[in-house]
Amino acid sequence: MKNKFIYLSVLAMAGLVSCEPEFENAVDANYTAGEADFSSYVAVGNSLTAGYMDGTMYKSGQANSFPNLLSQQFATVGGGVFTQPSYEEDVNNLGGISGIPGFGTRRVINFATSAPENIAGTSTITLTPQATAYNNMGVPGAKSFHLLVPGYGNPANFPAANPYYVRHATSNTATVLGDAMTKNPTFFTNWIGANDVLSYATTGGVGVDQTGNFNPQTYGPNDITDPTVFAGVYSLIVNGGTSPAFGAVTGLSQNGAKGVVATIPSVTSIPFFTTVPYNPVTAAAVGGASNITALNAQLYGPLKQALTAFGAGSRINLLSATAGNPLLIKDESLTNLSAQLTAAFTPTLGAATAAFYGSVFGQARQATADDLVLLTTSGVIGTAPTGVPAPLDKYGVTYPLQDQHILIPSEQLAIANATNAYNAAIKSIAASKNLAVADMNAILGVLVNGLRSVNGQIYTANYFSGAATENKVLFSLDGVHPNSRGYAVIANEIIKVINAHYKSNMPFLNPSYFPGINVVATN
Amino acid sequence: MRKLLSLTIFALASSTVFAGGYRVSIQGQKQLAMGHTGVAIVNSAETAFFNPAGMAYLKDKFNLSVGGSALFSKTRFQNSEYNWKASSDNVGTPFNVYATYKVTDWLTAGLAVYTPYGSSVEWDQDWQGAHLVNNIDLKAIFIQPTFSIRVGDEFSFGGGPILATGSVNFNRNLSLNPLLSANGSGSDVTLDSTGITAWGYNVGFMFNPTSKLRLGFNYRSEIIMEARDGDATYADLPDFNQIPNTTFNADLPLPAEITSGLSYQVTDKWLVAFDYNYTMWNVYTDLDVKFGNGTESINPRNYKNTSTYRVGTQYVANDKFTFRAGWYFDESPVQNGYFAPETPRNESMGYTGGLTYQLNPKFGIDLSLLYLHFDEIDNSYDYSTDPVSGTANPDFGGTYKSSVFSPGVGVTYSF
16 A cells, blocks of 8 residues: 555656646647648749849858748648759859859958958859759749740750759750659749849840840840740740740649749849949049049039030039039930030040040930949949040049949839839739739838838848848848848748738748858958 | 765755746745745744744754755747747756754754755757857855744744855857857857855744744845856857957846745644745846956846745644645746746746655654646747847747746754
8 A cells, every 4th residue: 555655656756757848739730731732842933043142052042042941831831842953062152153254152241351252262063964853943044935945954055055054954955844844843933034124134224125026036135025925935834835936835833733923023122223322422432622623624514514515514513522423324315415525625635535535425424313323333433444544534433334334214114114014914824823922022112111020120122231230131242132031031921922822821930040141251 | 064064065066956937946845845835834944944033943952954856847938930949958956954953942043055046947059049048057055054032932033144155157149140150050158157155144033922823024135146257258159250258247136035924723733824925026127247358238137026925734644744735826027028038937836745754753754746837928038139230139939838846855853
């Protein structure tokens, strides 16, 4: 009896010691896939889908691609394995592509200089074919129609081929969409189309607005895709079908897959176009007020006088010694007054110099708040144009910035028109298949004024500007692509859309725990 | 004897860690079994802690009580918005040594050594709340020489100074931002300070209006543990943000506690007792850490004063066996929005029980059992600052659920 009592006591104590505090509801008690099936998730798109950031693809950045982050959340509601193109070659986490000019290493902040720089080192990423279809079929640089072009991953087709797709195309005739469909998606995201307009924008509008040209084979790399072509291609990608240009295409939703399509953000919500002010020319920037006086006396004054004589005096105003002055730019939409200026300057400068001045300033004007200065132009301002002698050897001050440095309003209009047309097509095609739409244009638009996330943190579309705002910045150092934190915000926005549209409930990511910029002590 | 005692203390101290929260109410096996009542009870030398005034009424000339508990504390954390789960399991060993000696009929002297404050919480390194705490280990031992004087059978008073000695070890990440990390591990700082000493006192009086009823009052003073020139050691710093190790100063208050209560001898064998504790936690406004390199970390705590309501009973079955049981309700000093995972403690209900087996009139063995029940709670800590940006961190919170279980054993010797 006594022994039994002791035995029971010991048992009871052991039970209490191991007694685990239990929640009324397990953490995942309410997670559900809803009407969606995430067992085979495939992402198609461009660099934004691939996980491109800081100007390149690199190993640790790719790990935070929005589809990879999404797949981790899908895993809580039945999501399957999610694979991405291999970057195991990137042993030093540098990015870039070995041996191809223009594919440099990733951008970092050099702590010693506080400036963004390409990280030192040589890329170890090669074009060795992996010949594998992955769940993440985001191909950096791809435009809408590229997803349907056979041979886009065939190295024999350079420069028409895409080095990123060359790395993993399953064959020399494979298409991006065709490879994606071999994964038999039950769920997809499709965020394609940004490059159809963005490559025109990021090159300052040097390309051609191909609206009205229905043959994408004739487009240059920096042209704007015709909206009708875009809509046709987009419909093929989502719905499948047959077209004269691309033959029979199996679309993403054709086998009953559900998914999310994403719209194309406006350039005005991307720091690449909003960081550099139009009027950075201050007295301090040109070396003192005396230099402003000299510039007015020697260049701006005579130039304004001559232009006024031809009824175009508003193109140039005298510089202020106390306020920021606008950049000097070339606007190819202006009437070319080269001949008139040459004639006006000949008596003072001589025929040869006058002709040069005339050609340089024939379409020159000062920038306004309506012009967008590209982020890359910040490294051009004040430098010498090739072969141009003093005093005209300062871009933006004594020599007009060129077409590739600035988006003037007419170029912005072409971009906005195309973006709006594409987004209308995306939404209408999605509606016809009852697909969810992640309106990235609207979401990134909110960022301009600051987006308050569920955890109370405020995020903005600003470019990195120091430690005090670092935790708000969502864009990487290329100014176009999100950083890891930004991709987490994007994944959250897509989860919101999925939860609402497909009656799913899955957890969010906490963007505060994702890196923003990358800093190195020295470079 | 004295040498042996100090050796014993150090042996125990080296392994002493405590459960969640930092007031640990385990100051005697007999009284713990009675819901940790005792301000108006004269049972054993344990009264040196509960109310020094009671020592003068102990019947035997010499009384010794030595005891210890194994304290198993578990805290679980989850957040279904982000699918977070975390846990902290800790084992602590609060102990106590009490001795009293009747110098004359009216004067009793004694010594009390006990561990009323402590905290040990250990989350996984770099868990989601790492910017608040990775782990903390706070220890304090109180040494209290005590006297007690009785004025007849109706009134007594007593008290003594307290020498508190303690240590703290605290580790947390500098930021939740992965920018401050090296090779995937968050930059962290360890604050370590040992050999902190401070003085306080414990006083009380007891009033026995009838032979069956006792009333008691006890006041234990606030003690501020002042860590000075402790070690601040940094780890996993990125190359661009190397911080030399430095020192730190910080004050941690151990709050004052007022207790009043009564006991009533219902029959010769049956005693009931009620205690009320009021703990002056509002002294803990913030944890302000000043580093030797000139930086400062201010962590608002904003604790509020709390009440604890205790009920206990004792039944002397025969010469050999005495049975005890009790219950208490313990408020939490932590206010909404200040619920930090460093002391993840909400209000709790304690269920206690125990018995004494008296081997002979001089020597007895005490057993006690404590189970602390906590309801699950949704709460957050909303007042941390990110050192990178100097702006507020996002709130950190979720659902917490804790449980504490503690069996204890003690011996008494008296003649």
